Amino acid sequence: MDFKTQVAAAAGLGAVAADALLLVVAGSAVPGDLDKSLAGVLTAAVNAGDFAFKSGSTLYLHRVDGVKAGRVVVAAAADGSVKAFRKAVAAGVGVLKSGGARRVAVALAGAELTADHAEALVTCASEALYVYRATKPSAPAAAKLASFALVCSKEQNAAIAAGLRTGEAIAAGVELARECANRPGNHCTPTYLANTARQLGKDHGLKVEVLERKDVEKLGMGSFLAVAQGSAEPLKFIVARYNGGAKTAAPVVLVGKGITFDTGGISIKPAAEMDEMKFDMGGAASVLGTLKAVALAKARVNLVGIIPACENMPSGTAIKPGDVVTSMSGQTIEILNTDAEGRLILCDALTYAERFKPAAVVDIATLTGACVIALGGVRSGLFSSDDTLAADLLAAGEKSADLAWRMPLDEEYDDALKSSFADMGNVGGRAGGAITAAKFLQRFTAKLRWAHLDIAGTAWKSGAAKGATGRPVPLLTHYVLSQAK
Known part of the structure; x- marks a missing residue:
């Protein structure tokens, strides 16, 4: 159009x-x-x-x-x-x-x-x-x-024309995110996401690197590897860089959960509505969409997109409840529920993000059903240990009509992750599930200005209007554009 x-x-x-x-x-x-x-x-x-x-x-x-x-x-x-x-x-x-x-x-x-x-x-x-x-x-x-x-x-003409151009960039990013997320799991595999990133690189001058299993093993990403080991689909660790700012300018890093299908693993999900678990890579889709939008807007900012992509499947090689794995950070994790896999792949990606010395890191994930219960499909859950970063993200959501709501990160919630056999468990109890998931991720962000967006309620719609929404591409794009200023 x-x-x-x-x-x-x-x-x-x-x-x-x-x-x-x-x-x-x-x-x-x-x-x-x-x-x-x-x-x-x-x-x-x-x-x-x-x-x-x-x-x-x-x-x-x-x-x-x-x-x-x-x-x-x-x-x-x-x-x-x-x-x-x-x-x-x-x-x-x-x-x-x-x-x-x-x-x-x-x-x-x-x-x-x-x-x-x-x-x-x-x-x-x-x-x-x-x-x-x-x-x-x-x-x-x-x-x-x-x-x-x-x-x-x-x-008004100049200002209105500029608004239209921003809208076109965001709309293109949203459409890419929807197209990726709407595809079924046998089409949108980790390899598909990697190829989509490579095509973005060709079209918009992004530098794209795709790490394979051997590369991930060399980096010591034991948590990410553990989730991927139950699937026949090869994992991909995707890194895409848009360099629109000064060479010395610290980048914004976006980390997107790329579980292209989530059965729950050995802790298998109920059959009802499991088809919608193809949307569990909504975070990854939003990172790709934001990269496209920012590139089309020719923003004077440096942006890095990181996507750990794999399936979570039950098999003879899948991780089991009670297994202990070692993350890239060196911290050990007791797997208490294999369906809490998103945080397991994100934690290694957050550790990897440190190498970019970023101005800020935002991870985006369809992480918890608890966030859906808390906020429904209207607002994404926002967690951050940095008040300024949280305020900037909330403002970007208001400006783009892609709303978020800040949730707590009190130290007391951390107690639920205690383990007798590892540095932490990968889940707490049912109470405050979205918060304990964020607290898990926070343990891997000591060196980062970090925020987490739980988009489990906003990344797609069910029922007659079933399909991906492309959120939070508008929020993320406005945030990145605001950093360019």
Whole structure:
């Protein structure tokens, strides 16, 4: 899709050339400066009870006299905030995508248009029009919508164009993350993730290195190796570097959990909904998506993506409850539950990240069902030992509408990880499960400014809308872009 600006005033919207006009209206009345033809028909619709200024409400009009666009969709946006604008755009695109329009002009009336609105248009429209096709030839035909022009004033044009460009970068990253995560486990293997990273390198000038089992063994990643040993699929340890900043600038490092299918191992999961464990590499997908978004944005920052990728399978060679393994850090771990495998691969990746002397490290993982119980699918769980880093990530989530919520890391939670046979167990009890998982990871971050995002509730949706969301690519991208400044 193509996104661009188009200079026009609210009073001149009737003359805007497009197949369709998506008019987003803020407030509780028809804006006084609106094009007369549009104001007249909208007032009549309100008086007839066909349209209400309720967030997300829509009205479809065909061949309005005095309006050049053949189709007009009016969508209500309450207070005109970016959040309300997103909801209105989603509703409006939903009306238009089944029709014949190709070129859509979008205008906001009754509120001031900003670069954040522009970004929201791109990300929201791209999300609404995404269709997974990789393994589904019978998927519905793509919507004809091919281009969106956001109407703005001449004075706004530069800022709005910049917002559109940021939105396009993020939307491309989100789509890559969704495409990876939506693929079934027999397609999206560790090798597939490695090849995707290599292709990113070719397309965007990233330096990509893929470590094989022998390399991982040499590094002493006993924890990562333990999870991978039950699967016939070869593990991959992926390192991708985007160098957009000064050579001397410390990089931001993102570490993504890459379990391409999680059976639970010997501590096997129930059969119901186990198919959704193909999404257990959502953290890895978000790292790849963020790398793409940051590269497309040409951000002046250095970024490293680290992805430990493998399957967690039950077999004669799989780890067993009670086994003790030695991590790359030298700390030993008693495996009390083989289904708590994500933290076992992340801990070695966090130790590996030390070599980059990073400005900050953020790990991203579909880590615990406990986080889903705590926060549902609205906000990702954020844990950090650094208040400034936590604040920056929360702010990035608010700006991108990819929300997170800070969770505690009190020392008392650490007691649950005590072991009689190793430096720590890999799980505590059920109570505070998301916190004890984060406390486990914290034991490997003494040399790092570190944060952990538990995206178990936000990386995908179940039910009729089953599929990957691409989160938290928007949050991560905004965080990285903020560090470039």
